Amino acid sequence: MTNEAIDGPHEDNWRQVCENLRSEIGEAAYQSWIKPMTIRSIADGAARISVPTRFMRDWVIAHYVDRLGALWNAIDQSIDGVDISIQPERSLKASGEEASASIPAAAAAATTAAIDMAQGDTRRASDIGKVGISGPLDTRYTFDNFVVGKPNEFAYAAARRVAEASSVPFNPLFLYGGVGLGKTHLMHAIAQHICQQDPKRTVIYLSAEKFMYRFIRALKEQNTVDFKDMFRNVDVLMIDDVQFIGGKGATQEEFFHTFNALVDQGRQIVISSDKSPSDLEGMEERLQSRLNCGLVADIHATTYELRLGILESKADQLKVDVPRKMMEFLAHKITANVRELEGALNRVVAHAQLVGREITLETAQEVLHDLLRANDRRVTIEEIQKQVASHFNIRGSDMHSARRARSVARPRQVAMYLAKQLTSRSLPEIGRKFGGRDHTTVMHAVKKVEELRECDSSFAEDVELLRRMLEG
Ligand code: ADP
Numbered sequence: 447m448t449n450e451a452i453d454g455p456h457e458d459n460w461r462q463v464c465e466n467l468r469s470e471i472g473e474a475a476y477q478s479w480i481k482p483m484t485i486r487s488i489a490d491g492a493a494r495i496s497v498p499t500r501f502m503r504d505w506v507i508a509h510y511v512d513r514l515g516a517l518w519n520a521i522d523q524s525i526d527g528v529d530i531s532i533q534p535e536r537s538l539k540a541s542g543e544e545a546s547a548s549i550p551a552a553a554a555a556a557t558t559a560a561i562d563m564a565q566g567d568t569r570r571a572s573d574i575g576k577v578g579i580s581g582p583l584d585t586r587y588t589f590d591n592f593v594v595g596k597p598n599e600f601a602y603a604a605a606r607r608v609a610e611a612s613s614v615p616f617n618p619l620f621l622y623g624g625v626g627l628g629k630t631h632l633m634h635a636i637a638q639h640i641c642q643q644d645p646k647r648t649v650i651y652l653s654a655e656k657f658m659y660r661f662i663r664a665l666k667e668q669n670t671v672d673f674k675d676m677f678r679n680v681d682v683l684m685i686d687d688v689q690f691i692g693g694k695g696a697t698q699e700e701f702f703h704t705f706n707a708l709v710d711q712g713r714q715i716v717i718s719s720d721k722s723p724s725d726l727e728g729m730e731e732r733l734q735s736r737l738n739c740g741l742v743a744d745i746h747a748t749t750y751e752l753r754l755g756i757l758e759s760k761a762d763q764l765k766v767d768v769p770r771k772m773m774e775f776l777a778h779k780i781t782a783n784v785r786e787l788e789g790a791l792n793r794v795v796a797h798a799q800l801v802g803r804e805i806t807l808e809t810a811q812e813v814l815h816d817l818l819r820a821n822d823r824r825v826t827i828e829e830i831q832k833q834v835a836s837h838f839n840i841r842g843s844d845m846h847s848a849r850r851a852r853s854v855a856r857p858r859q860v861a862m863y864l865a866k867q868l869t870s871r872s873l874p875e876i877g878r879k880f881g882g883r884d885h886t887t888v889m890h891a892v893k894k895v896e897e898l899r900e901c902d903s904s905f906a907e908d909v910e911l912l913r914r915m916l917e918g
């Protein structure tokens with residue numbers, strides 16, 4: 447990352463922002479879109495970032511700019527936003543980012559147009575605007591665009607209930623689930639639904655980071671009274687990612703009071719978090735128990751069916767034809783969360799359009815090979831043990847037991863071998879997961895399975911089949 451006009455702390459913060467985003471969006475998207483960025487300057491509370499091409503600029507603006515701003519703001523509250531511009535010609539050549547720089551202008555323009563078209567003007571943030579402090583809402587995040595499946599049906603139903611009720615069905619509604627599983631989507635959907643149904647109701651939607659930032663600013667400017675009034679006069683208060691105020695004493699205190707005041711007045715509160723109320727770290731007990739009082743709805747990890755449904759819906763929204771085979775492949779492979787899944791689809795579509803190629807399974811495998819590799823490693827040893835045990839018809843507990851009969855010892859060795867092949871765990875780690883066995887036992891198992899594969903073709907097939915099932 448080069449820089450000209452930037453001093454140390456800003457540069458460090460920028461690096462931190464990039465790192466944080468990297469962990470959210472995954473390595474592949476990071477390499478494609480974030481890494482080529484260069485920080486230029488900081489002025490008037492905005493960070494100026496440049497990217498090598500127009501295409502990248504549009505893409506980053508459409509997908510990452512809000513998040514960059516929010517992450518930066520969480521580190522340095524004097525930064526309120528991020529401006530993305532195209533890198534000047536001179537540094538472009540010097541930076542050697544030939545891949546994106548050499549995209550023919552016509553192709554780049556065509557892709558930008560395609561993306562603009564696909565996204566229509568739905569990117570436009572709707573402003574609920576009743577109260578000046580509410581965060582912008584993404585108009586794509588509606589109930590209609592939310593694909594419902596087993597893992598999220600309860601959270602979805604609860605969210606709809608809150609959005610449609612004119613009174614307060616439960617308080618608070620506490621939505622929790624892992625990163626990228628649709629919490630923010632549901633929050634925005636609730637806010638937008640309420641505002642459309644009854645424009646007279648005031649809704650404030652804020653990330654917990656923003657809540658904290660506003661509060662601290664009010665403290666500095668000594669107008670906490672206004673701050674309090676602002677929150678205490680809303681009909682619906684929505685705080686996203688509440689885990690961020692864990693350990694932040696004064697903000698928590700203020701939040702707690704606001705919370706109580708609103709609940710006492712029969713106003714609706716909706717909270718999201720990546721943990722359940724009881725698991726929130728650095729959170730005061732009385733606040734935790736208050737959060738637990740209403741309805742706690744968790745969003746579970748996605749299933750294959752849900753992932754496939756989501757891909758179909760996203761492809762529809764992008765108005766592109768995506769072969770079913772490719773969607774099945776992605777739904778099998780990219781299991782971490784919906785954001786990553788969506789990112790993968792977007793990347794393949796953008797790439798295919800950019801180089802004027804058809805969207806096929808092969809394009810996807812090629813464009814996403816780094817991401818796919820990273821996902822391959824996510825098979826857990828527990829999954830391997832379960833799958834292998836059921837394949838050989840032995841009990842799962844035999845993976846850990848001391849029994850040495852060949853009928854259980856062989857499958858156990860196969861599982862160890864696959865654990866070595868498919869995960870990044872070390873031999874001692876693998877040994878521990880198999881009833882605390884020594885790493886030399888694992889080493890022996892790996893060698894044994896390799897030998898057997900050489901001389902016993904039906905055994906080799908068994909192992910291969912298991913490997914494919916686990917990878918698939
Ligand atoms: P979280 O807030 O839980 O980290 P988001 O709500 O930001 O996750 O979701 C990440 C992305 O995945 C968003 O673009 C969102 O629209 C999409 N998404 C998540 N779940 C679903 C779903 N069930 N249907 C459609 N899109 C979804």
Ligand code: MG
Nearest residue numbers: 629630686687
């Ligand atoms: Mg979120």
